[in-house]
Amino acid sequence: xxxxxxxxxxxxxxxxxxxxxxxxxxxxxxxxxxxxxxxxxxxxxxxxxxxxxxxxxxxxxxxxxxxxxxxxxxxxxxxxxxxxxxxxxxxxxxxxxxxxxxxxxxxxxxxxxxxxxxxxxxxxxxxxxxxxxxxxxxxxxxxxxxxxxxxxxxxxxxxxxxxxxxxxxxxxxxxxxxxxxxxxxxxxxxxxxxxxxxxxxxxxxxxxxxxxxxxxxxxxxxxxxxxxxxxxxxxxxxxxxxxxxxxxxxxxxxxxxxxxxxxxxxxxxxxxxxxxxxxxxxxxxxxxxxxxxxxxxxxxxxxxxxxxxxxxxx
Numbered sequence: 459x460x461x462x463x464x465x466x467x468x469x470x471x472x473x474x475x476x477x478x479x480x481x482x483x484x485x486x487x488x489x490x491x492x493x494x495x496x497x498x499x500x501x502x503x504x505x506x507x508x509x510x511x512x513x514x515x516x517x518x519x520x521x522x523x524x525x526x527x528x529x530x531x532x533x534x535x536x537x538x539x540x541x542x543x544x545x546x547x548x549x550x551x552x553x554x555x556x557x558x559x560x561x562x563x564x565x566x567x568x569x570x571x572x573x574x575x576x577x578x579x580x581x582x583x584x585x586x587x588x589x590x591x592x593x594x595x596x597x598x599x600x601x602x603x604x605x606x607x608x609x610x611x612x613x614x615x616x617x618x619x620x621x622x623x624x625x626x627x628x629x630x631x632x633x634x635x636x637x638x639x640x641x642x643x644x645x646x647x648x649x650x651x652x653x654x655x656x657x658x659x660x661x662x663x664x665x666x667x668x669x670x671x672x673x674x675x676x677x678x679x680x681x682x683x684x685x686x687x688x689x690x691x692x693x694x695x696x697x698x699x700x701x702x703x704x705x706x707x708x709x710x711x712x713x714x715x716x717x718x719x720x721x722x723x724x725x726x727x728x729x730x731x732x733x734x735x736x737x738x739x740x741x742x743x744x745x746x747x748x749x750x751x752x753x754x755x756x757x758x759x760x761x762x763x764x765x766x767x768x769x770x771x772x
Contacts (some may be wrong), residue, residue: 461698487527488598491542491577492727495523498547501766503697504535505555508751511767512555512699514758520766521547526555527577529570530681537574537582539686551769552687552694554680558701558709558736561721562656563672631748632755645704662712677725684727694771696722696732699761700741705750733768738762 487510501522505515509526523545525538535554546552566656580586599605636644648737653661657668687694698718700706714736722728735741746757753761 459585470675480658483646488576489575490523493763495542495545496521497545499523499545499550501549501551501553502542502546503553503555504530504538505553508557508699508701508753509553509555509697511748511752511754512758513553513762514755517759517768518763522762526575531564532560532585532676532683534571534574536679536683537578537584539683540582541577541579543686543690543692546690546692547556548691550692552692553765554683554694554696556696556698556718558713559652559717561673561676561717562669563675589660634745634747634754636744636749641702641704641744641750645702645708648705648751649708662710662716665716673721673724676721680725680727684730694730697765698734698736699753700730700735702747702750703742703745704744706736716729731769732772733765735761735764748772 499521501515501520502525503509503522503585505512505526507526507528510524510528513522513526515522515524525542527534527538530538545587549716555612572590572594574583575591576598580591649661652658658666682716722732741753741761746753746760748754
């Protein structure tokens with residue numbers, strides 16, 4: 459009887475939960491924080507999507523945790539660090555993962571940040587709203603009811619079609635599903651998306667004024683993050699994860715200087731170890747990724763091992 463109930467529950471989870479965007483982009487990211495972590499963690503990483511997929515410590519002899527979420531910018535990095543720093547041991551290593559456009563400021567929509575209500579201390583949550591918090595927890599505590607309501611609102615047929623056509627969750631991929639033509643197209647898709655997201659016309663031109671102004675805000679938060687680590691005797695390390703050649707070839711030296719290296723220089727964090735893997739030959743094999751940007755589980759395991767070894771050997 460228990461076996462039948464368990465199977466029915468798993469079936470409901472597949473139909474009602476795994477197939478809808480809320481589970482994929484909220485529940486899945488947050489569940490690691492809901493379950494909490496062991497104390498005395500030796501290594502944690504912050505960051506957004508590239509770090510979410512890029513770090514996997516499961517097969518390494520280290521007490522570590524991946525604290526990246528999607529999306530997650532410096533303000534959320536800092537808030538996560540402040541909320542969960544009690545889980546860290548003295549001298550813990552804090553990997554601050556960058557993306558190619560981490561220096562660019564973006565105001566996320568409220569709906570994109572709703573999930574942070576379930577993982578952050580209310581005193582740390584910027585513009586905290588008790589009404590919004592209660593609404594988010596109603597969804598968190600009754601995901602099946604929420605999913606069923608969503609299915610009714612969108613229409614059963616459309617829900618099933620979307621379920622059947624959904625992409626395989628990227629974090630479950632163990633190989634590269636794209637061929638060379640698809641990887642090239644995917645890399646162009648990322649570039650076009652970033653240019654639209656941050657309102658950039660020419661990636662090699664001087665920084666637009668809105669990027670310059672946004673960078674100032676990013677610098678303030680990055681400095682605060684570094685100061686927070688130092689005050690508590692943690693060891694911050696800035697990491698730039700690898701990408702495929704298809705994508706890295708589209709980041710000219712001018713772009714890298716304007717958007718990455720000069721940002722770190724202006725932030726005054728050059729005394730912090732900076733591990734740059736953007737063109738690292740150890741990660742050029744496209745089979746280590748599941749698209750042109752994100753490492754798959756094999757790649758993430760290798761990358762995490764290399765990062766920890768490189769830190770140890772510095």
